Amino acid sequence: MSSKSLKSEYQKWLWMLATADLIVVLLALVPGIPSNASLAQLGNWRLLTTVVVPIGILLLVNVLPHKVKCMLVYWKPYGWLPGCEVFSRFAPDDVRIDMVNLTKNVGPLPTHSGAQNARWYQLYKVVENQIEILEVHRTFLMYRDMATLSLPFVGLAPLCLYFAGASQKAQWIGAGIFLIQFILTAISARWSGIRFVCNVLAIHSARKVAGATTPRARKARPSLR
Numbered sequence: 001m002s003s004k005s006l007k008s009e010y011q012k013w014l015w016m017l018a019t020a021d022l023i024v025v026l027l028a029l030v031p032g033i034p035s036n037a038s039l040a041q042l043g044n045w046r047l048l049t050t051v052v053v054p055i056g057i058l059l060l061v062n063v064l065p066h067k068v069k070c071m072l073v074y075w076k077p078y079g080w081l082p083g084c085e086v087f088s089r090f091a092p093d094d095v096r097i098d099m100v101n102l103t104k105n106v107g108p109l110p111t112h113s114g115a116q117n118a119r120w121y122q123l124y125k126v127v128e129n130q131i132e133i134l135e136v137h138r139t140f141l142m143y144r145d146m147a148t149l150s151l152p153f154v155g156l157a158p159l160c161l162y163f164a165g166a167s168q169k170a171q172w173i174g175a176g177i178f179l180i181q182f183i184l185t186a187i188s189a190r191w192s193g194i195r196f197v198c199n200v201l202a203i204h205s206a207r208k209v210a211g212a213t214t215p216r217a218r219k220a221r222p223s224l225r
Contacts, residue, residue: 105213132199146188155175
């Protein structure tokens with residue numbers, strides 16, 4: 001199953017989170033709106049908080065490359081993915097994975113970060129449609145996008161409150177709420193991602209899967225020239 005198909009399954013949760021976030025902003029925004037605000041001003045705020053902001057944020061979630069999203073979730077340099085340390089760090093710490101059996105079933109394990117991620121991806125493609133992989137993959141993508149969705153609210157919420165005339169305390173509370181939301185969703189995405197990459201290796205450690213071993217180099221054929 002492609003990541004687009006998985007994304008369609010949890011898209012409603014992203015909408016629910018965005019809606020809940022907007023409700024929080026609106027509840028804090030209402031007492032901050034001046035009593036003498038005109039209907040035009042109120043209409044502008046309603047347009048901003050109910051149309052422009054969610055569309056912008058959801059576009060941000062869909063447009064950002066997955067490497068940028070992982071950078072936000074794992075607080076690592078650009079280009080880092082969970083598979084970059086799966087053989088050297090995560091798999092040895094997972095009690096389900098027997099590293100000796102894994103090496104026996106899939107061949108030599110790489111040590112360079114780029115090679116680790118590339119080899120892990122090859123192993124993932126062999127078992128990508130198994131239920132234990134689909135479920136954790138969907139969970140990882142969902143929390144990752146939720147974290148990406150939450151981060152802009154850390155700045156947008158106090159900004160909206162500021163221009164609406166809310167108190168400084170309300171602005172700090174708004175920023176704090178969404179900062180906590182971002183941290184919680186980022187941590188959830190982080191552990192789900194580690195679980196995801198380790199689930200792939202746990203399957204290959206438990207049994208030999210067809211197509212998992214590194215193909216041997218073909219013998220050179222004599223030139224026909």
